[in-house]
Amino acid sequence: MPGFFAVALLVLKKDLAIEAKSREIAYTTLFFAVSCVMIFSFAFVMEDGVPVDGAAAGILWIAVAFSGTLALGRTFERERYSETLRALLLAPASRPAVYAGKLLGMILMMVATEIILTPMVAFFFHAPFFARPLLLVALLGLGTIGFAAVGTLFAAMLVRTRTRDVLLPILLYPVTIPVIIAGVRGTAALLQSPPEAPVATLWIGLLTAFDVVFLTLALWTFEPLMTE
Amino acid sequence: MMKKLFVPLALITAAMFAYAPIAIANVAYQSTMLLVQKIFYFHFATWMAMTAAIAVSGVASLIYLFKGSKLADWYGVASAELVVVFGLFGLFSGSLWGRKAWGVWWQWDARVTMATMLVLVFLGYLMVRKYGGPGSEKLAAAMGIFGAATSPFVYKSVDWWRTIHPQTSVVRQLSDTFPDAWYLVLYCTAAFLLLTVLLLTARVRLEAMRSELDRMYLAAED
Numbered sequence: 547m548p549g550f551f552a553v554a555l556l557v558l559k560k561d562l563a564i565e566a567k568s569r570e571i572a573y574t575t576l577f578f579a580v581s582c583v584m585i586f587s588f589a590f591v592m593e594d595g596v597p598v599d600g601a602a603a604g605i606l607w608i609a610v611a612f613s614g615t616l617a618l619g620r621t622f623e624r625e626r627y628s629e630t631l632r633a634l635l636l637a638p639a640s641r642p643a644v645y646a647g648k649l650l651g652m653i654l655m656m657v658a659t660e661i662i663l664t665p666m667v668a669f670f671f672h673a674p675f676f677a678r679p680l681l682l683v684a685l686l687g688l689g690t691i692g693f694a695a696v697g698t699l700f701a702a703m704l705v706r707t708r709t710r711d712v713l714l715p716i717l718l719y720p721v722t723i724p725v726i727i728a729g730v731r732g733t734a735a736l737l738q739s740p741p742e743a744p745v746a747t748l749w750i751g752l753l754t755a756f757d758v759v760f761l762t763l764a765l766w767t768f769e770p771l772m773t774e
Numbered sequence: 775m776m777k778k779l780f781v782p783l784a785l786i787t788a789a790m791f792a793y794a795p796i797a798i799a800n801v802a803y804q805s806t807m808l809l810v811q812k813i814f815y816f817h818f819a820t821w822m823a824m825t826a827a828i829a830v831s832g833v834a835s836l837i838y839l840f841k842g843s844k845l846a847d848w849y850g851v852a853s854a855e856l857v858v859v860f861g862l863f864g865l866f867s868g869s870l871w872g873r874k875a876w877g878v879w880w881q882w883d884a885r886v887t888m889a890t891m892l893v894l895v896f897l898g899y900l901m902v903r904k905y906g907g908p909g910s911e912k913l914a915a916a917m918g919i920f921g922a923a924t925s926p927f928v929y930k931s932v933d934w935w936r937t938i939h940p941q942t943s944v945v946r947q948l949s950d951t952f953p954d955a956w957y958l959v960l961y962c963t964a965a966f967l968l969l970t971v972l973l974l975t976a977r978v979r980l981e982a983m984r985s986e987l988d989r990m991y992l993a994a995e996d
Contacts, residue, residue: 716898
């Protein structure tokens with residue numbers, strides 16, 4: 547039986563190979579995220595063309611969360627459609643490793659979206675996101691891990707249900723609200739002038755705590771949840 | 775055992791709830807908060823009842839997920855419903871308090887937001903059970919586990935973040951500064967916890983009867 551990381555990397559490689567051929571998830575997710583930002587501009591840009599103070603942090607994180615949900619739904623829909631989920635679960639590999647591989651793919655996909663999304667929000671909403679780039683990267687990275695950790699687990703377990711498209715956001719958002727709150731508050735602290743680095747660091751600490759809890763629980767419960 | 779205890783416990787709980795308003799009306803005023811402070815006795819007690827229900831739901835979900843015991847599943851769903859009921863009651867009483875103490879019905883402070891989130895998590899638990907189709911009990915159990923895992927953060931949220939909600943240490947200091955009120959808080963909490971146990975037992979019994987009925991239908995069809 548191959549080791550944990552070998553399996554995780556194999557699953558990741560498989561997902562990336564499929565994605566590289568069609569680029570379906572990458573393009574649709576990115577386009578959806580951009581549409582999100584555009585829709586928010588109607589709500590948060592005032593009549594004089596100036597965005598509401600502090601709106602940029604919220605817009606960025608909501609676009610990340612919404613487009614992430616879309617990508618989560620698609621990546622497992624793909625497995626279900628071609629009946630490969632069973633094959634994946636029957637493979638002589640530990641289930642948590644399969645989960646880890648899927649999670650890595652999901653994180654990469656969301657990070658790729660964020661790389662384009664963040665400068666775009668900064669550009670459209672006059673937000674000084676890059677005053678403290680390391681702190682911003684830490685916030686986005688940890689937030690993405692927390693969101694994707696719960697999201698990958700929930701999307702995987704919902705594959706078998708009929709109403710998965712509706713249930714995924716219903717289940718995912720309440721559980722990941724702490725992550726979104728921490729992300730938005732931390733990012734908003736960075737947008738102050740001067741940036742409030744200690745506040746952002748506090749939220750980064752909290753995000754780390756959430757990530758540890760969510761990852762541990764997800765790795766632990768993936769096996770029984772995926773057993774029929 | 776619970777069958778024998780149920781009626782006496784129900785009577786005791788009813789008596790406690792009947793006496794609670796009298797005790798709350800008679801306890802001395804604390805100088806600054808005047809009449810609105812009376813809400814606190816039930817407000818705090820409902821959150822304690824909700825916390826107990828969350829703990830039961832989390833543990834029951836874990837046992838159900840790993841052992842597959844039906845009884846654990848029934849406890850999970852029964853306590854999830856109680857979380858929603860007590861949570862809504864707590865948010866409602868908190869809103870009344872907020873109107874007097876903060877001047878607004880609703881305030882987006884850390885504790886209120888996180889408590890709302892917990893209610894939403896357990897509403898999600900109930901929804902996935904209702905609309906998830908066959909096998910959704912397991913999915914709901916995952917929701918219960920994650921909900922219970924985030925609840926400690928709700929408790930600590932007030933201490934960590936600057937917020938206008940009274941600090942959690944207020945309750946702990948109460949035993950020194952205002953012992954009468956402290957005893958009354960304990961009394962109300964005990965009443966609500968007893969109510970939780972009773973409702974939980976009744977709800978689990980209902981679920982057991984439903985399951986038995988299903989089994990009998992199936993047996994009759996064969």
